[in-house]
Amino acid sequence: MLMNKVALIGAGMTRFHHSLHKDKSSRELFVEAFLECLDSVDKSISHKDIDALFISATASEFFEHQSHIACLLSDWTGLNPIPATRIEAACASSSAALEIGVFAIASGMYDIVLVGGVEKMTTLEVDEMTYALMSGLDHPYECILGVSNPGLYAMMANAYFEKYDSSWEELTSISIKNHHNASMNPKAHFQSEIMDIAKKISQKKGLKFDNEMDFLKSPTNPYIAHPLRLFDCSPVSDGASAILLASSKKAKKFTDTPVYVTGLGHTSGTMSLHDRRDLTSIPASVEAGNRAYKMAKIESKDIDFAMVHDCFTPAEIIATEDLGFFPRGEGGKAAIEGRTRINGEKSINTDGGLKAKGHPIAATGTAMSYEVWKQLRGEADKRQVNNAEIGLIHNVGASGGTAIVQIFRR
Amino acid sequence: MNYKNSFSVKAFFDYLREKRLMGVKCLNCKNLMIPPRLICTACKKANLEWFEFEGAGALETFTILHVAPTSLKDKAPYILGIVKLNEGPLITGRIIGVTSDKPKRIRIGMSVKADFIQESDSTILAFKPNN
Ligand SMILES: [Zn+2]
Numbered sequence: 001m002l003m004n005k006v007a008l009i010g011a012g013m014t015r016f017h018h019s020l021h022k023d024k025s026s027r028e029l030f031v032e033a034f035l036e037c038l039d040s041v042d043k044s045i046s047h048k049d050i051d052a053l054f055i056s057a058t059a060s061e062f063f064e065h066q067s068h069i070a071c072l073l074s075d076w077t078g079l080n081p082i083p084a085t086r087i088e089a090a091c092a093s094s095s096a097a098l099e100i101g102v103f104a105i106a107s108g109m110y111d112i113v114l115v116g117g118v119e120k121m122t123t124l125e126v127d128e129m130t131y132a133l134m135s136g137l138d139h140p141y142e143c144i145l146g147v148s149n150p151g152l153y154a155m156m157a158n159a160y161f162e163k164y165d166s167s168w169e170e171l172t173s174i175s176i177k178n179h180h181n182a183s184m185n186p187k188a189h190f191q192s193e194i195m196d197i198a199k200k201i202s203q204k205k206g207l208k209f210d211n212e213m214d215f216l217k218s219p220t221n222p223y224i225a226h227p228l229r230l231f232d233c234s235p236v237s238d239g240a241s242a243i244l245l246a247s248s249k250k251a252k253k254f255t256d257t258p259v260y261v262t263g264l265g266h267t268s269g270t271m272s273l274h275d276r277r278d279l280t281s282i283p284a285s286v287e288a289g290n291r292a293y294k295m296a297k298i299e300s301k302d303i304d305f306a307m308v309h310d311c312f313t314p315a316e317i318i319a320t321e322d323l324g325f326f327p328r329g330e331g332g333k334a335a336i337e338g339r340t341r342i343n344g345e346k347s348i349n350t351d352g353g354l355k356a357k358g359h360p361i362a363a364t365g366t367a368m369s370y371e372v373w374k375q376l377r378g379e380a381d382k383r384q385v386n387n388a389e390i391g392l393i394h395n396v397g398a399s400g401g402t403a404i405v406q407i408f409r410r
Numbered sequence: 411m412n413y414k415n416s417f418s419v420k421a422f423f424d425y426l427r428e429k430r431l432m433g434v435k436c437l438n439c440k441n442l443m444i445p446p447r448l449i450c451t452a453c454k455k456a457n458l459e460w461f462e463f464e465g466a467g468a469l470e471t472f473t474i475l476h477v478a479p480t481s482l483k484d485k486a487p488y489i490l491g492i493v494k495l496n497e498g499p500l501i502t503g504r505i506i507g508v509t510s511d512k513p514k515r516i517r518i519g520m521s522v523k524a525d526f527i528q529e530s531d532s533t534i535l536a537f538k539p540n541n
Contacts, residue, residue, distance in 0.1 A: 126477060127477070127478065127479055127480040127483050128479075128480055130477060130478065130479045130480075131479035131480050131481070134479055140419045140422075140423070140445075141419075141445050141501075141502060142502055144532065144534065145490060145502055145503065145504055145534060145535070146475060146478055146479065146482045146485070146488060146490065146504070147475075147490055147502060148475060148477070148478070148479065150475075151473045151475050151490055154473035154475075155471040155472060155473045155490070155491070155492060156471070158471045158472060158473065158518065159470065159471040159518070162471070162518045162519075222476065223474070223476045223487075224476055225473045225475050225476060225477070226473055226474035226475075226476065226487075226510075226513055227473075227513075228473075272502065273502070274492045274500040274501050274502045275451075275500070276500075277500075279470065279471055279492065
């Protein structure tokens, strides 16, 4: 239980993109997100109001040969001498940072805390980037064999297909929906429908695609890790996100419409995928969800919309089952039936998800809460979920060694 | 050999070089684990002994990896799988003896047995189909 209630009073993020930020490093990316975050505070905030920084970068040692990044970002945002600490939990890093920020305020130690994450990924070639991100897996028992992150989710997908007699075609409903949602999100990496991308490629290469499936099944959508193809994978993006947290007492001074943190669930699972008896679920997600629901005193049916960790398309299907939104084996069917689109039965990944919004690893967690912030304040424009009251984020580290679920309320 | 007294990553790979697939057995609750650990995953006691796995099992799932990390770029596409060993635990390995251009030939549930392949300086755990 939290000693004190904690609220979001500001949120900012860069656009996620592979080339737009070519000439920026982590510090410029994070400062950009930070400045937007300051601007987003309704009644204005200044540097001196901020007491501490908890920040994430997952693999900056590989991407930029830069560690000690908390100090660097505190310095570049102009926040020093406040305490600055780096939090790392693979792809779940910045939601872990948000959680620590909440604890720091709830303890009574601080009133206002800045949390966020940044990842500058495009410095490396694809094979080097693949290797850098494999540092989040079990090095001797997975990495050395050549198992990559897409490889792990591909193995989960094949296990899922076998168990539930489903197939790769089911996965395409996730990428099609998430590209559609991202087409309405100015922060997204891809702001176009899959069919628009297909048309662009067909013009350039003199090909013809009759429909999405025709394109997705073509060699233009090559295998990354069978059965997963390029459009089953989140892209490589640069980006940063930042959230300002405040004690509920202080929050009123800065905004009339704070967003409250009401549920926190954070669990660790086995580091290696092979140490799980069932490869079609992420047990850490199930437990993190249960803990967050319990703390928020709600059930999965009460969630109006959710950002779930769709690093690869099968991950969204598994997540919607692990979080109790749909019965086992029915997450894919639910997506095909349109039940997860915006203002469907459960609006999932209204921002386009990792799949289409982009996944600059450590920026992802707080970018999910950025979308929740927008939705709960009615500022999500064309993506707006009607009567959005309760939002959830679900952020997974690697194959499920870390799972974080957070629930927010107006 | 003294190093094999410790249930370490190094010991696992030293055994692998001798073509032996070694894990541990909990002396308290009989739980079998591979790779070796220092604390039992079931009863949490640190009272273990070496246990040699036969290396036979069934393919639980697999993938064909096309986009590989730098050191394995030349080997791609290669096949990876998780195998459920006959003794119970699951472990990841490279799948050999099937070609990656025929994914339909790789079948979940097919029986496989351990093989040991030399790659750069290390021995890699692999599995190949039984027939
Ligand atoms: Zn035991």
